Amino acid sequence: MGHTSHPTSESGTVNERLWDLYEQLCMVELVKLDEFVTRVKSGEFGEFPTEDMVSFLREIEANMLQNIEVKTMEHQAYAEMADQVSEDTHKMIDELIEDLRRS
Numbered sequence: 001m002g003h004t005s006h007p008t009s010e011s012g013t014v015n016e017r018l019w020d021l022y023e024q025l026c027m028v029e030l031v032k033l034d035e036f037v038t039r040v041k042s043g044e045f046g047e048f049p050t051e052d053m054v055s056f057l058r059e060i061e062a063n064m065l066q067n068i069e070v071k072t073m074e075h076q077a078y079a080e081m082a083d084q085v086s087e088d089t090h091k092m093i094d095e096l097i098e099d100l101r102r103s
Helices: 016-028 033-041 050-074 076-102
Strands: none
Touching: 016 033, 016 050, 033 050, 033 076, 050 076
16 A cells, blocks of 8 residues: 655655654654654664655655645634744754754
């Protein structure tokens, strides 16, 4: 069963297993993204190269920012918070990537 809901990178598709794990853990089981990254980094689901994880996180970030943009069009209250939420999202992803590269 293939997933077509996630984006592809310039080099083809981002690691399918990462997306499958993300969809199961974060979207179904509601595991937070930082916990997901920690568990992947620990080797719980096998080995994933750091740069694959970085690409994956950048795609997650792009999706999150796109969702924020959509929400701003839906309601004025969202539009007022959009810049701060976008900034917080970018900072969170940067910190996760920094942690990945340090380990």
